[in-house]
Amino acid sequence: MIKLKENEQYKIVCGDCFEALKQLPDASVDLILTDPPYNLANYSTGNMKFDWRAEINNDVAEWDEKPLDPASLLPEFKRVLKPTGNIFIFCSYNLLGDYHKVFDPEFDTFQFMAWHKTNPVPNIRKSSFLNSVELIVCCWNKGHTWNFSKQNEMHNFIESPICMGKERIKNKEGKNAHPTQKPVRILEHIIKIASNENDVVLDCFMGVGSTAEAALKLNRKFIGVELDPEYVELTKKRLDL
Numbered sequence: 001m002i003k004l005k006e007n008e009q010y011k012i013v014c015g016d017c018f019e020a021l022k023q024l025p026d027a028s029v030d031l032i033l034t035d036p037p038y039n040l041a042n043y044s045t046g047n048m049k050f051d052w053r054a055e056i057n058n059d060v061a062e063w064d065e066k067p068l069d070p071a072s073l074l075p076e077f078k079r080v081l082k083p084t085g086n087i088f089i090f091c092s093y094n095l096l097g098d099y100h101k102v103f104d105p106e107f108d109t110f111q112f113m114a115w116h117k118t119n120p121v122p123n124i125r126k127s128s129f130l131n132s133v134e135l136i137v138c139c140w141n142k143g144h145t146w147n148f149s150k151q152n153e154m155h156n157f158i159e160s161p162i163c164m165g166k167e168r169i170k171n172k173e174g175k176n177a178h179p180t181q182k183p184v185r186i187l188e189h190i191i192k193i194a195s196n197e198n199d200v201v202l203d204c205f206m207g208v209g210s211t212a213e214a215a216l217k218l219n220r221k222f223i224g225v226e227l228d229p230e231y232v233e234l235t236k237k238r239l240d241l
């Protein structure tokens with residue numbers, strides 16, 4: 001059983017979240033804030049190579065090669081979420097319809113937020129739009145936790161650069177450790193709106209622990225699951241655990 005004791009702040013599990021979720025008690029999580037694979041393998045054209053500059057990383061991460069069906073997340077998410085809970089899921093454009101189809105009928109409200117990346121990867125060939133927007137699916141039932149004082153805190157649009165510089169977690173070789181590390185600023189914004197202090201935040205596709213950092217900073221409890229042991233180690237190092 002994966003359960004936080006009274007005085008425990010976090011649990012980090014290295015493993016497959018579809019197994020780990022089964023070990024969480026019913027109605028034990030206040031906020032699911034997570035960033036699953038995006039099913040982008042079919043759309044990738046690989047890294048962009050040039051004679052005159054370094055190649056641009058546009059390849060699909062290894063963990064994104066295995067398709068993820070949003071429907072497979074629904075049963076355990078519904079079971080572990082408290083009636084007062086909220087769900088926020090980072091989502092690529094190609095999966096928005098799939099999330100809507102399965103999550104909307106099961107919750108009182110289904111909405112999405114748009115994150116505008118102010119420093120997107122450039123399109124050197126100038127052949128299309130920049131990928132400067134990422135979506136975040138959100139849903140909840142009546143009676144869910146909601147903290148805001150003014151309407152202008154509640155635009156479903158947020159702007160922030162993608163992680164750069166010191167925020168970017170590096171691997172042993174000194175390279176960016178995770179291709180889709182999320183900015184803590186965005187995660188904090190969501191956690192503040194959608195949970196209270198001491199609430200339990202779950203990120204079952206934890207990566208290098210960005211949600212963990214935001215949750216613990218805001219005095220929430222945290223449960224994280226990640227398949228890749230290297231990302232788990234980097235999370236522990238990042239959080240000084």
Ligand SMILES: C[S@@+](CC[C@H](N)C(=O)[O-])C[C@H]1O[C@@H](n2cnc3c(N)ncnc32)[C@H](O)[C@@H]1O
Binds near residue numbers: 018183
């Ligand atoms: C989009 S990334 C999350 C990045 C994270 N938000 C961050 O800021 O570091 C998705 C993560 O899910 C992990 N993953 C994929 N399938 C998984 C599974 N079945 N169980 C647990 N983790 C999984 C991948 O290894 C990857 O690190």
